[in-house]
Amino acid sequence: ACGDKKEEPAAQAAAPATPAAQPEVTVKLGHIAPLTGPQAHLGKDNENGARLAVDELNAKGLEIGGAKVKFELLAEDDQADPKQGTIVAQKLVDAKVNGVIGHLNSGTTLPASKIYADAGIPQISGSATNPKYTQQGFATAFRVMANDVQQGHALGEFAAQAIKAKTVAIIDDRTAYGQGLADEFEKAVLANGGKVLAREFTNDKATDFAAILTKIKSKKPEVVFYGGMDSQGGPMVKQLKSLGLKSVFLTGDGGCTPELIKLAGAAAEGQYCSLPGVPLEKMAGGKEFGDKFTAKYGQIQLYAPYVYDSVMVMADAMKRANSVEPAKYLPEIGKTEYQGVTSKIVFDGNGDLKNGAISLYQVKDGKWEYLQTIGGDTAADAAAPAGDKK
Amino acid sequence: MDIFIQQVINGLVLGSIYALVALGYTMVYGIMGLINFAHGEVVMIGAMVALTVISMLSDSGLPGIVIALIGLGAALPVCMGTGFAIERIAYRPLRRAPKLAPLITAIGVSIVLQNLAMLIWGRNYHAFPPILPTSEHEIFGATITGLQIAIIVIAALMMAGLILLVQRTKLGRAMRATAENPPIAQLMGVDINRVISLTFVIGSALAAVAGLMVSANYSIAHYYMGFILGLKAFTAAVLGGIGNIAGAMLGGILLGLIESLGAGYIGDLTGGFLGSHYQDVFAFFVLICVLVFRPSGLVGEKVAERA
Amino acid sequence: MIDFAALKRDRRAALAATAGLGVLLALAPFLIGAAAGATWLRILDFALLYIMLALGLNIVVGFAGLLDMGYIAFYGVGAYLYALLASPHFGLHWPVWAILPTGALVAGLFGVLLGAPTLRLRGDYLAIVTLGFGEIIRIFLNNLNAPINITNGPQGISGIDPIHFGSVSLAKPIDIFGFSLPSLHAYYYLFLLLALGIVFVTIRLENSRIGRAWVAIREDEIAAKACGINTRNIKLLAFAMGASFGGVAGGLFAGFQAFVSPESFSLMESVMVLCMVVLGGMGNIFGVILGGALLTILPEVFRHSAGPVQQAIFGKVLLDPEALRMLLFGLALIVVMLYRPAGLWPSTRRRQEFKGSAA
Amino acid sequence: MAPKSARTCRPWCSTIRASSKHIWEAPLLEVTGLRVAYGGIQAVRGINFHVAEGEMVALIGANGAGKTSTLKALARLLDAAGGSVRFRGKEITNLVPHELVTQGIALVPEGRGVFPRMTIVENLQMGAYCRSDQAEIEADIERMFSYFPRLKERARQLAGTMSGGEQQMLAIGRALMSRPKMLLLDEPSMGLAPIMVQKIFEVIRIVASEGMTTLLVEQNAKLALETSQRGYVMESGEITLSGEASALLADPKVRAAYLGE
Amino acid sequence: MSGVGEILLEAKNIGKHFGGVRALRDVSLTIRRGEIYGLIGPNGAGKTTFFNCLTGLYTPNGGELMFDGKKLQASAPHKAAQRGIARTFQNIRLFGNMTAMENIMVGRHVRTRTGVIGAVLRDARTRAEEAAIRRRAEELLHYVDIADRADDLARNLSYGDQRRLEIARALATDPQLLALDEPAAGMNGTETEELRVLIEGIRNDGVTVLLIEHDVKLVMGLCDRVAVLDYGAKICEDVPAVVQHDPRVIEAYLGGAVA
Numbered sequence A: 001a002c003g004d005k006k007e008e009p010a011a012q013a014a015a016p017a018t019p020a021a022q023p024e025v026t027v028k029l030g031h032i033a034p035l036t037g038p039q040a041h042l043g044k045d046n047e048n049g050a051r052l053a054v055d056e057l058n059a060k061g062l063e064i065g066g067a068k069v070k071f072e073l074l075a076e077d078d079q080a081d082p083k084q085g086t087i088v089a090q091k092l093v094d095a096k097v098n099g100v101i102g103h104l105n106s107g108t109t110l111p112a113s114k115i116y117a118d119a120g121i122p123q124i125s126g127s128a129t130n131p132k133y134t135q136q137g138f139a140t141a142f143r144v145m146a147n148d149v150q151q152g153h154a155l156g157e158f159a160a161q162a163i164k165a166k167t168v169a170i171i172d173d174r175t176a177y178g179q180g181l182a183d184e185f186e187k188a189v190l191a192n193g194g195k196v197l198a199r200e201f202t203n204d205k206a207t208d209f210a211a212i213l214t215k216i217k218s219k220k221p222e223v224v225f226y227g228g229m230d231s232q233g234g235p236m237v238k239q240l241k242s243l244g245l246k247s248v249f250l251t252g253d254g255g256c257t258p259e260l261i262k263l264a265g266a267a268a269e270g271q272y273c274s275l276p277g278v279p280l281e282k283m284a285g286g287k288e289f290g291d292k293f294t295a296k297y298g299q300i301q302l303y304a305p306y307v308y309d310s311v312m313v314m315a316d317a318m319k320r321a322n323s324v325e326p327a328k329y330l331p332e333i334g335k336t337e338y339q340g341v342t343s344k345i346v347f348d349g350n351g352d353l354k355n356g357a358i359s360l361y362q363v364k365d366g367k368w369e370y371l372q373t374i375g376g377d378t379a380a381d382a383a384a385p386a387g388d389k390k
Numbered sequence B: 001m002d003i004f005i006q007q008v009i010n011g012l013v014l015g016s017i018y019a020l021v022a023l024g025y026t027m028v029y030g031i032m033g034l035i036n037f038a039h040g041e042v043v044m045i046g047a048m049v050a051l052t053v054i055s056m057l058s059d060s061g062l063p064g065i066v067i068a069l070i071g072l073g074a075a076l077p078v079c080m081g082t083g084f085a086i087e088r089i090a091y092r093p094l095r096r097a098p099k100l101a102p103l104i105t106a107i108g109v110s111i112v113l114q115n116l117a118m119l120i121w122g123r124n125y126h127a128f129p130p131i132l133p134t135s136e137h138e139i140f141g142a143t144i145t146g147l148q149i150a151i152i153v154i155a156a157l158m159m160a161g162l163i164l165l166v167q168r169t170k171l172g173r174a175m176r177a178t179a180e181n182p183p184i185a186q187l188m189g190v191d192i193n194r195v196i197s198l199t200f201v202i203g204s205a206l207a208a209v210a211g212l213m214v215s216a217n218y219s220i221a222h223y224y225m226g227f228i229l230g231l232k233a234f235t236a237a238v239l240g241g242i243g244n245i246a247g248a249m250l251g252g253i254l255l256g257l258i259e260s261l262g263a264g265y266i267g268d269l270t271g272g273f274l275g276s277h278y279q280d281v282f283a284f285f286v287l288i289c290v291l292v293f294r295p296s297g298l299v300g301e302k303v304a305e306r307a
Numbered sequence C: 001m002i003d004f005a006a007l008k009r010d011r012r013a014a015l016a017a018t019a020g021l022g023v024l025l026a027l028a029p030f031l032i033g034a035a036a037g038a039t040w041l042r043i044l045d046f047a048l049l050y051i052m053l054a055l056g057l058n059i060v061v062g063f064a065g066l067l068d069m070g071y072i073a074f075y076g077v078g079a080y081l082y083a084l085l086a087s088p089h090f091g092l093h094w095p096v097w098a099i100l101p102t103g104a105l106v107a108g109l110f111g112v113l114l115g116a117p118t119l120r121l122r123g124d125y126l127a128i129v130t131l132g133f134g135e136i137i138r139i140f141l142n143n144l145n146a147p148i149n150i151t152n153g154p155q156g157i158s159g160i161d162p163i164h165f166g167s168v169s170l171a172k173p174i175d176i177f178g179f180s181l182p183s184l185h186a187y188y189y190l191f192l193l194l195a196l197g198i199v200f201v202t203i204r205l206e207n208s209r210i211g212r213a214w215v216a217i218r219e220d221e222i223a224a225k226a227c228g229i230n231t232r233n234i235k236l237l238a239f240a241m242g243a244s245f246g247g248v249a250g251g252l253f254a255g256f257q258a259f260v261s262p263e264s265f266s267l268m269e270s271v272m273v274l275c276m277v278v279l280g281g282m283g284n285i286f287g288v289i290l291g292g293a294l295l296t297i298l299p300e301v302f303r304h305s306a307g308p309v310q311q312a313i314f315g316k317v318l319l320d321p322e323a324l325r326m327l328l329f330g331l332a333l334i335v336v337m338l339y340r341p342a343g344l345w346p347s348t349r350r351r352q353e354f355k356g357s358a359a
Numbered sequence D: 001m002a003p004k005s006a007r008t009c010r011p012w013c014s015t016i017r018a019s020s021k022h023i024w025e026a027p028l029l030e031v032t033g034l035r036v037a038y039g040g041i042q043a044v045r046g047i048n049f050h051v052a053e054g055e056m057v058a059l060i061g062a063n064g065a066g067k068t069s070t071l072k073a074l075a076r077l078l079d080a081a082g083g084s085v086r087f088r089g090k091e092i093t094n095l096v097p098h099e100l101v102t103q104g105i106a107l108v109p110e111g112r113g114v115f116p117r118m119t120i121v122e123n124l125q126m127g128a129y130c131r132s133d134q135a136e137i138e139a140d141i142e143r144m145f146s147y148f149p150r151l152k153e154r155a156r157q158l159a160g161t162m163s164g165g166e167q168q169m170l171a172i173g174r175a176l177m178s179r180p181k182m183l184l185l186d187e188p189s190m191g192l193a194p195i196m197v198q199k200i201f202e203v204i205r206i207v208a209s210e211g212m213t214t215l216l217v218e219q220n221a222k223l224a225l226e227t228s229q230r231g232y233v234m235e236s237g238e239i240t241l242s243g244e245a246s247a248l249l250a251d252p253k254v255r256a257a258y259l260g261e
Numbered sequence E: 001m002s003g004v005g006e007i008l009l010e011a012k013n014i015g016k017h018f019g020g021v022r023a024l025r026d027v028s029l030t031i032r033r034g035e036i037y038g039l040i041g042p043n044g045a046g047k048t049t050f051f052n053c054l055t056g057l058y059t060p061n062g063g064e065l066m067f068d069g070k071k072l073q074a075s076a077p078h079k080a081a082q083r084g085i086a087r088t089f090q091n092i093r094l095f096g097n098m099t100a101m102e103n104i105m106v107g108r109h110v111r112t113r114t115g116v117i118g119a120v121l122r123d124a125r126t127r128a129e130e131a132a133i134r135r136r137a138e139e140l141l142h143y144v145d146i147a148d149r150a151d152d153l154a155r156n157l158s159y160g161d162q163r164r165l166e167i168a169r170a171l172a173t174d175p176q177l178l179a180l181d182e183p184a185a186g187m188n189g190t191e192t193e194e195l196r197v198l199i200e201g202i203r204n205d206g207v208t209v210l211l212i213e214h215d216v217k218l219v220m221g222l223c224d225r226v227a228v229l230d231y232g233a234k235i236c237e238d239v240p241a242v243v244q245h246d247p248r249v250i251e252a253y254l255g256g257a258v259a
């Protein structure tokens, strides 16, 4: 009874080939992150970043292909669950979005990326850092931040060279992100002649780290590295101090948040973290972004700036292609050279950020203070090579 | 050696926290034979309410203890009311329903409370203001904070109080009678609805205390915190023998010790093959072993099953 | 249970009903695809997977009365087995027809492994041990990337071969006599076929000596023993059967998603499958199917409506749609159980049971 | 055993107080048109009977006749589908079960229903749940021990581990602990050794002779009718015969149907 | 009846204690094939405990049980059933939410073979077996005279009918020895009389019966031999006429009333 229901590549619908008749064209951008569950705060933060970008674009009033474009954000919740991730991905494809921003977690980004690839819809993640994401050979997959390998390396180098630590202990939270980062950190430490005295583990819902920290204490490492999120990192720092560990604490982007300081209290003082890209205040438009965001949504949690950049990159590619059709503007994304608020964004062949810069920070007076940037061409021209090392 | 002692202390503190929560579980289970899946969520609400009040007062200049008590004073009625409402809405209509029906409503309640809390308190993690003295004490080279000592003491006191209540008072007897045979208990003149409500209210009061202690100890609270805590506490209650009050305490402490020593020594025990990521495996393994040899938990009474 | 007597009496009506249902099931993907889009097709595919899971768990919980809260582990075992045997991870690329039976077998073995230490346990003790077992499996999946990399740890396994028969891959539109069958449709038919197979096996088992022994154990274990039932073997059989269904569903999941990672096999998933069984109507195959379908679809309905409905009624979104969605889901669980304590579509047995005790 | 009217209650117990002194012209218990149904099945189909103060009345009938259902309805463990039950002139059909005790009714349920994980003493204390006269309670426990010395031997044993007969004694003792005005006994001799049956009926007689009103449901129809003053015969949910116990005992129909002769 | 045949069951010095309670003390007795053997004694004497040891639900602390010439394995109830020992329970233990018919069909479990594969394929052998199970169950329903309640849930049957159903379920296992724990409890005189006829019929069909009962009239009228337990020990074993007049039995069990 039914005819062929061949799945149309979701492309043409959004701008149904109506060049001049319709003065306005709606561009649907999908955004996916966990909005419920333990990581909901980060998900919302990402969504807000995307919203800010969309609002700005709309306020500016872009014109593409002769029509005024209005961006519309379709925000979905994947609960950090891979299965839900694919369902909402499909929902976005069905809704014929012109592009997708997200997902937040590598775990959901990976399976979903296949669905976007099949539908030919470009995807830019502002937070999925698992290297695999861009290595699957999908032309549609991009990310605007350094992946775990790059960041782990920078962190290892920093520990060995800047902190001059010979011995480290490594903890990770057994998530794709935490484990990946910790493994790369370990490699880098070893490569730099350091020693890993202990490798301990927790999980992304834990609050009690006394046992592993006590064990680490007995090994007396100079640095304790944690691959994981702020919600564990904060209490961990606090317990580290109260157990009397003398080691300094170092963590990646997941813990590089004001939240960590809030949760750790006084114990946070002097600890380190890294963040892909370059500090906001050093970037053109960065401080502005920060102010705007804070005014509208409150404190930045973590990846909002990257997500903001992702949207901007996508819009930029559309502009250059002079089309909002995925098939048309997708090639342009690969050629991006965009000055974002987090760094200068240029993609390599896989869709990874070229020369992703990593910046390091330390808590001083209850705030993250910028220390230095490792890697990335952009580091040089954006940030003054500040002499304020440790 | 001091490392070992520190691990034992870590285990005791963690275990007491589990015990605090497990007491509430066991109490309700003992009377209703019902896994109150939402108990962890009540703990979370206790933590959230206490934290909210305490945050508002943290600059008031009042002594920390006083602020904490005010926080608890606010959390208690909210939790008790929540517990009361949960029983009324989700469990009471299902008293005579198939056994798993209330388990499902409990899961439903748990989801509802979590998301309500998310709407009220937002998605962010909340930091507990540092109002309580975190003075560290040295015992045999190991450290423990005053708050942690308080947690251990309070858990023990609450257990003792509950045992007294259940074993020695008339209300306690009515609770046990209701637990064993509700219709017959009614024949004795026990208003079982009232007894069950009271049980929930008391259990929820315990949850409020637990919520405050947990969030103060880890200085963190989040709308999702109840789930894992509840799960661990439930495990502890079963380990001890669910329905048994002393068992909940014992199970809690034991689980705490197992986790702590497991995380600390599992690597050495297995020649480095397994690490602290198998801490929970280790804990569940011990649990399974205990239950294989003592199918009703460590101190759970053997059901007087006569063929 | 189906009223076989009535069906026998009215063979013709039964045949007509079956035929009608068959046509409906066959056309479903086209109808749904046309009316609601591919999202709902994908949801339908997942619903079928969950129905298989729920049917498997139903054997353990619904028939044998063993409260299993770690059931998702078998799904995980099946999924990982598929992933390991058909992905670049080990460079193995077994064919589906070999993997699925292996998955069923291995999962069944795990079922026995889980069952063995729990034989003496009852009720809630069993619940916590099975829960622990489920967590143990997940933790192993999550951590077995070192010292030898078996599961690839938290990173999961990607690039899994899609389900394919020879050169025909379900991941791409399939050409049948010039007619192109989209991937989601193809998966639907495969899942449907296997789900129907599971339904068939379950019905046959239910109405057999084995099925009666399961129910007898649930009703009174001591009396069952006295009737000469080897309760140990019969319980283990329940665990094994249930687990093997889970294993099959897991394999399909891996092939369908082309990616597996440990977070898909969390405790909450076990709980959800349990909800499907109980809410649908424990012990009744059709109730369980209904439960599986409903609890897969309901959250998606809420997802699609939480925002727009508010928009329509209030002119703006008052409550965070995501929180509202979960709130509604939780409420739905409560309300359904309050109004239908024996489940939406209880078995006649359970229905009477409840009536009896309510009186 | 003179029932004391000072039956004050703890707050979590029921608060309805037995109405004070009052002269009843009507019988102590009066049942009219009582019906009980399980779903669609009518177990009791509109029966009428009464028990006067101080009387012992037997209710006999075959398995499934509806005797237990009747007693359960009287004790409010089941909702009546119709009819009325008046106790001491007061309608009790709408009370909640736990209020019955304060009205002065105690039921010894079929199958004993002891609290298995409580000790004998605790079970007895539960019987006195609605009383607060601690000293009197102690004395009553001692009296139960004197009726049933076996209970005293096992005072601290969990009731669930006692033999059937021991549990039956406990159930009767527990019911008496509330100092009821009226005792409803559901097959007290079931599962008891002959010597124990004698023992229990002895106690029942003593209690009755002290003025306790008793409604006795028994399968051992002979014994029941020998002990009672009046009797009712129940068949398929209806009362088909009634009269003086001795007359029923002599009735050939009764002898054929219930005495196995 | 002079039911003296070969020895079917021999209990040697069976002991069982629960903590401090010694429920059975060195109980020895022999039951012959074709006999109706009564086991009486005051409440708490250990009769049910003996049953539980016999059927493998309890592991005796001492002693040995020989059944049909071979040792009975301790604590393996299903093996006991396989060997041919069936029982009823003092507090009726039916499968409450199964129909009367299904209850009896479960009883056939031990004498049937169908496994998973047979059940799924439902081959000719399975179908034949299933039909046989059904047939036998129907027969037994008639045998105990509750055929009209075949499709009712066991829990909804009246007490007496439940007792009958339990006997039918036990008979379904094709036992050599049927152990009845107070089958007449809760029955009136007339019903007890019907029960007597039933038990006699069972014996005449070749099943040995072990009967615990407090209805003295029934026991004395039915049993070939009777053993009396008191405080866990056997105090007497003989034909009813003798037992009835044994002073120890009168003192411990019968009291004044000799039925």
Ligand SMILES: Nc1ncnc2c1ncn2[C@@H]1O[C@H](COP(=O)(O)OP(=O)(O)OP(=O)(O)O)[C@@H](O)[C@H]1O
Pocket (backbone or CB within 6 Å): C356, C357, C359, D038, D041, D042, D043, D061, D062, D063, D064, D065, D066, D067, D068, D069, D070, D110, D219, E155, E156, E157, E158, E159, E160, E186
């Ligand atoms: N819970 C129930 N659900 C359905 N029917 C029931 C239920 N309880 C009892 N009945 C039915 O109600 C009728 C009366 O039962 P009841 O127990 O009152 O009889 P009884 O006179 O006490 O019998 P017995 O002497 O065997 O104890 C019986 O037919 C029985 O099958």
Ligand SMILES: Nc1ncnc2c1ncn2[C@@H]1O[C@H](COP(=O)(O)OP(=O)(O)OP(=O)(O)O)[C@@H](O)[C@H]1O
Pocket (backbone or CB within 6 Å): B304, B305, B306, D161, D162, D163, D164, D165, D166, D191, D193, E018, E021, E022, E023, E041, E042, E043, E044, E045, E046, E047, E048, E049, E050, E090
């Ligand atoms: N599981 C148990 N735990 C503790 N004590 C037990 C257990 N089972 C039986 N007993 C005790 O053993 C003794 C014998 O009990 P048993 O049930 O065998 O008596 P019985 O002869 O069957 O009595 P009745 O005629 O009353 O049924 C009793 O005193 C009883 O309390």
Ligand SMILES: CC(C)C[C@H](N)C(=O)O
Pocket (backbone or CB within 6 Å): A039, A042, A104, A105, A106, A107, A127, A128, A129, A130, A175, A176, A177, A229, A254
């Ligand atoms: C929120 C973070 C845990 C996300 C992480 N960067 C990932 O790739 O999954």
Ligand SMILES: [Mg+2]
Pocket (backbone or CB within 6 Å): D067, D068, D069, D110, E159
């Ligand atoms: Mg009765």
Ligand SMILES: [Mg+2]
Pocket (backbone or CB within 6 Å): D163, D164, E047, E048, E049, E090
């Ligand atoms: Mg007995």
